[in-house]
Amino acid sequence: GESVGLHLPTLSVQEGDNSIINCAYSNSASDYFIWYKQESGKGPQFIIDIRSNMDKRQGQRVTVLLNKTVKHLSLQIAATQPGDSAVYFCAEITATGAGGGADGLTFGKGTHLIIQP
Amino acid sequence: NAGVMQNPRHLVRRRGQEARLRCSPMKGHSHVYWYRQLPEEGLKFMVYLQKENIIDESGMPKERFSAEFPKEGPSILRIQQVVRGDSAAYFCASSPHLRSGAFFGQGTRLTVV
Numbered sequence: 602g603e604s605v606g607l608h609l610p611t612l613s614v615q616e617g618d619n620s621i622i623n624c625a626y627s628n629s630a631s632d633y634f635i636w637y638k639q640e641s642g643k644g645p646q647f648i649i650d651i652r653s654n655m656d657k658r659q660g661q662r663v664t665v666l667l668n669k670t671v672k673h674l675s676l677q678i679a680a681t682q683p684g685d686s687a688v689y690f691c692a693e694i695t696a697t698g699a700g701g702g703a704d705g706l707t708f709g710k711g712t713h714l715i716i717q718p
Numbered sequence: 719n720a721g722v723m724q725n726p727r728h729l730v731r732r733r734g735q736e737a738r739l740r741c742s743p744m745k746g747h748s749h750v751y752w753y754r755q756l757p758e759e760g761l762k763f764m765v766y767l768q769k770e771n772i773i774d775e776s777g778m779p780k781e782r783f784s785a786e787f788p789k790e791g792p793s794i795l796r797i798q799q800v801v802r803g804d805s806a807a808y809f810c811a812s813s814p815h816l817r818s819g820a821f822f823g824q825g826t827r828l829t830v831v
Contacts, residue, residue: 635819635820637822643824644722644724644822644823644824645761645809645811645822646822647819647820650819690760690761706751706753706761706763706811707763708753708760708761708762708763710759710760711759711760
């Protein structure tokens with residue numbers, strides 16, 4: 602089964618407000634996480650990543666927070682704009698040791714961010 | 719540096735035909751991943767390949783599906799004897815090395831009629 606999931610399938614925010622999208626993961630061996638944005642009809646777009654030796658990482662208007670104690674990841678988008686409307690996925694990579702394994706990204710179902718004018 | 723290129727963008731096949739989906743990774747990327755996505759759902763991992771090697775195919779159906787990443791040329795996802803349930807968007811991603819951010823192509827939307 603999937604080890605990464607999202608709490609809310611849809612998040613509606615006012616334009617200009619900050620958005621917070623949450624993600625829970627269950628595999629404590631996961632040590633690298635990525636947020637992707639997927640607009641309708643397009644492929645996922647890399648937004649920001651974080652490794653487990655960090656608890657916060659900032660990009661342009663986005664911040665990712667990692668809480669390893671409760672296995673929780675969040676994406677904060679500052680001053681949300683209409684162009685931020687998309688489905689957001691968190692994904693994890695787990696080191697399974699020598700010999701490979703399921704090193705592919707594991708995705709949750711996604712959160713649909715809707716921007717209201 | 720061109721991104722991950724997938725073709726065709728749209729593919730229509732009749733039941734029983736074969737579908738071939740191609741993926742050219744970003745320049746310098748030797749790791750390729752294939753994912754399947756149904757409408758309103760997340761991406762399901764299918765297979766992870768490096769040049770000439772399948773590293774992990776745990777997400778691939780046991781029958782009719784195969785993937786390759788030859789020394790020269792694109793990675794190919796092949797679906798034989800397609801059925802309606804194969805209709806989905808298939809995405810390819812590539813990364814320069816293991817455990818780094820993967821970049822996705824625009825996908826191939828397969829419709830089986």
